[in-house]
Amino acid sequence: MPNRSSKKEEEKDINEIAFSIVQQATGQIPKQAPPDAPQKKNPAAVTLGRLGGLKGGKARAKTLTPKQRSEIAKAAANARWKKD
Numbered sequence: 334m335p336n337r338s339s340k341k342e343e344e345k346d347i348n349e350i351a352f353s354i355v356q357q358a359t360g361q362i363p364k365q366a367p368p369d370a371p372q373k374k375n376p377a378a379v380t381l382g383r384l385g386g387l388k389g390g391k392a393r394a395k396t397l398t399p400k401q402r403s404e405i406a407k408a409a410a411n412a413r414w415k416k417d
Contacts (some may be wrong), residue, residue, distance in 0.1 A: 345353070353410070356362045 353362075394402070
């Protein structure tokens with residue numbers, strides 16, 4: 334199953350690229366960062382997000398009863414094998 338968060342932008346036609354370059358050179362639109370340029374992230378936010386992600390599944394599993402885990406697993410299996 335494809336990971337939807339990793340969709341790539343559609344590639345532009347050579348004429349669209351040339352038009353974009355001319356507009357940027359003449360100052361009609363601001364220059365854009367290249368798509369492969371690293372994005373700056375707030376280190377504090379990264380740390381906080383990582384902390385929650387590391388303990389999330391384990392903490393949830395501890396609070397669930399065996400019956401709840403079974404119901405969740407059945408719902409997941411039904412969703413996985415559901416016919417359209």
